[in-house]
Amino acid sequence: MSLPLLQRRLYKDKAMRTVMRVLTWLSLFLLVAIGIGLFFKSRLILSEHSLWGLLSGREWKPLSGEFGFLPFIVGTLFVTALSIAIALPIALLSALFLTEYAGSWVKRVVFPIFDILAGIPSVVYGVWGTLIIVPWIADRLGPKFVDYTSGYTVLASGVVLGVMILPILVSLLIEIFTIVPQDYREASASLGATKWQTCWKVILRKALPGIVAAVVLSISKAFGETIAVLMVCGNYAAIPRSLFDPCYPLPALIANNYGEMLSLPLYESALMFAAFILFFIILIFNIISRWVLRNIERNFKL
Amino acid sequence: MKSKFIVEKIFLGLMIISVILVFGFLGSILITIVRNGWPAMSWDMITQLPGGGFYIGKEGGVLNAIVGSLYIVGASTVLGLLISIPIVFYINIYLKSDSKLASLSRLSFDVLYGIPSIVYGAFGFAIMISLGLRTSLLGGIIVITLLIIPIFVRSMDEVARQLPRHLLDATYSLGATRYEVIKVAIRQILPGIATATLLSIGRAIGDAAGVMFTAGFTDSIPTSLDQPAATLPLAIFFQLSSPIPDVRERAYAAAMLLTLIVLILSIVGRMITHRFSKNKIK
Numbered sequence: 001m002s003l004p005l006l007q008r009r010l011y012k013d014k015a016m017r018t019v020m021r022v023l024t025w026l027s028l029f030l031l032v033a034i035g036i037g038l039f040f041k042s043r044l045i046l047s048e049h050s051l052w053g054l055l056s057g058r059e060w061k062p063l064s065g066e067f068g069f070l071p072f073i074v075g076t077l078f079v080t081a082l083s084i085a086i087a088l089p090i091a092l093l094s095a096l097f098l099t100e101y102a103g104s105w106v107k108r109v110v111f112p113i114f115d116i117l118a119g120i121p122s123v124v125y126g127v128w129g130t131l132i133i134v135p136w137i138a139d140r141l142g143p144k145f146v147d148y149t150s151g152y153t154v155l156a157s158g159v160v161l162g163v164m165i166l167p168i169l170v171s172l173l174i175e176i177f178t179i180v181p182q183d184y185r186e187a188s189a190s191l192g193a194t195k196w197q198t199c200w201k202v203i204l205r206k207a208l209p210g211i212v213a214a215v216v217l218s219i220s221k222a223f224g225e226t227i228a229v230l231m232v233c234g235n236y237a238a239i240p241r242s243l244f245d246p247c248y249p250l251p252a253l254i255a256n257n258y259g260e261m262l263s264l265p266l267y268e269s270a271l272m273f274a275a276f277i278l279f280f281i282i283l284i285f286n287i288i289s290r291w292v293l294r295n296i297e298r299n300f301k302l
Numbered sequence: 303m304k305s306k307f308i309v310e311k312i313f314l315g316l317m318i319i320s321v322i323l324v325f326g327f328l329g330s331i332l333i334t335i336v337r338n339g340w341p342a343m344s345w346d347m348i349t350q351l352p353g354g355g356f357y358i359g360k361e362g363g364v365l366n367a368i369v370g371s372l373y374i375v376g377a378s379t380v381l382g383l384l385i386s387i388p389i390v391f392y393i394n395i396y397l398k399s400d401s402k403l404a405s406l407s408r409l410s411f412d413v414l415y416g417i418p419s420i421v422y423g424a425f426g427f428a429i430m431i432s433l434g435l436r437t438s439l440l441g442g443i444i445v446i447t448l449l450i451i452p453i454f455v456r457s458m459d460e461v462a463r464q465l466p467r468h469l470l471d472a473t474y475s476l477g478a479t480r481y482e483v484i485k486v487a488i489r490q491i492l493p494g495i496a497t498a499t500l501l502s503i504g505r506a507i508g509d510a511a512g513v514m515f516t517a518g519f520t521d522s523i524p525t526s527l528d529q530p531a532a533t534l535p536l537a538i539f540f541q542l543s544s545p546i547p548d549v550r551e552r553a554y555a556a557a558m559l560l561t562l563i564v565l566i567l568s569i570v571g572r573m574i575t576h577r578f579s580k581n582k583i584k
Binding site: 009010012013016017019020021023024027028030031033034037038041089090091093094096097098101112115116117119120121122123124125126127128130131132163166167170194195196197199216217220221223224225226227230231251254255258271272275278279282283285286287290 | 306307309310313314316317318319320321323324327328330331334335338385388389391392393396403406407409410411412413414415416417418419420421422423424425427428429448451455479480481482484500501504505507508509510511514515535538539542553554557560561564565567568569572
């Protein structure tokens with residue numbers, strides 16, 4: 001039995017719409033499923049310990065049932081903040097130079113290079129960190145400040161992560177600065193502003209929402225990076241007191257213990273809780289940044 | 303001299319220093335990897351499976367990891383494309399531009415994009431345990447697929463949003479259904495699809511944390527979906543933690559190999575993207 005052509009086309013259209021709608025809803029459901037799944041798995045540890053006790057506890061002795069996440073949370077925040085503090089000024093200045101000062105051919109050459117470099121796997125950054133940064137900190141930089149350091153430190157993690165997010169941050173920033181209309185630069189120059197004054201007072205201001213978005217993206221990337229950090233952070237479960245102390249961020253904790261966690265249900269639950277903390281922070285962070293972005297966009301319309 | 307010119311000079315200097323730093327860091331990475339990787343590189347590395355005693359410095363190669371990585375990346379890229387292309391078109395063609403569902407799913411893909419791969423790995427692992435599955439090729443493929451779908455959707459959506467309205471309207475005015483409009487629109491976003499594929503492959507092949515729990519590690523090449531599979535980043539990681547210098551050097555060689563694969567993929571991909579762009583109507 002063959003249907004008239006028009007009907008067949010309409011059926012096809014409807015059928016495709018249904019398939020696509022189901023896929024879209026399923027993908028929305030994925031976010032919820034990850035949240036619920038991880039929460040469900042961490043219920044066991046939450047029923048044995050109080051939430052506050054877990055988050056503020058300093059002792060990590062899974063075999064005797066002590067699960068304090070504070071060292072790991074502090075380690076994660078410390079390392080992420082350090083990496084942004086290293087990467088952001090360098091990225092901002094180089095992106096400004098490449099868009100405002102350098103000729104257009106520079107951009108044509110440099111842009112693809114950054115895109116390609118942004119694709120280098122993080123494990124390679126980790127290898128670089130263990131070969132270059134860790135010995136440098138242990139032998140050269142460390143002895144000037146502290147008596148002894150192994151090199152596997154907060155500082156090493158921050159540098160490796162900072163360098164890792166540099167290419168993506170620079171190429172995002174270049175893209176953002178290029179969007180700022182040429183008229184603004186000309187208007188600013190006609191008032192007698194130097195190039196730097198134009199950059200500082202006009203371009204950075206106009207591009208602020210974009211800069212915030214780029215930073216949020218890089219923070220998310222640095223925050224959850226596992227393998228590169230795992231290789232240089234020292235993996236020592238204590239709250240780091242200085243840049244030259246080892247640390248133990250949350251992702252490293254999960255990755256290091258995945259093999260043994262099966263034997264103890266409470267241990268497994270603790271690691272799933274660590275994953276849930278990561279998930280939750282990223283979620284909240286994204287929502288807040290959206291809200292901030294909307295406000296900035298409203299206030300900074302030049 | 304006026305102070306504003308002094309400030310200008312200072313900042314120009316700082317900018318040049320930053321650019322040098324950026325290139326210095328990235329150059330240092332490439333040089334370090336090649337300098338350490340090249341001496342340990344050999345034909346055996348890419349054509350041999352790890353032999354007995356490979357991890358104490360005896361002969362063998364990392365073919366298991368190369369093949370495992372290719373299996374996982376290939377399968378998850380195909381799956382990812384099959385799932386994400388319909389989503390992108392549903393958001394951009396079927397839904398109105400002010401639709402709540404469209405903005406909700408864009409938000410959720412932004413969040414999913416930011417979620418670290420270790421969380422995907424832990425989630426996948428939790429699911430696998432509850433289903434009674436062991437670490438397997440299939441588990442790795444599923445987790446990597448979930449990991450790259452947000453990358454696919456986000457970068458294709460960016461291109462699809464810029465589809466020229468008049469082109470779509472012209473197609474509708476000829477009496478096309480929305481499904482038929484998609485056939486026209488897909489030619490417009492082909493370069494976007496190519497770029498997105500490239501990005502996803504790069505991320506998929508370099509990801510270690512997601513497959514650590516789910517695909518596991520093995521010295522042989524998997525022959526079915528329920529066997530564990532080795533991956534290059536994990537091979538690098540495990541060999542690097544060895545106390546034996548020979549084994550560590552192999553890790554450097556493997557790292558060079560992985561870097562090379564990624565660089566070649568992205569250069570070839572760039573050329574393909576360029577070719578696809580010729581059908582595009584502005």
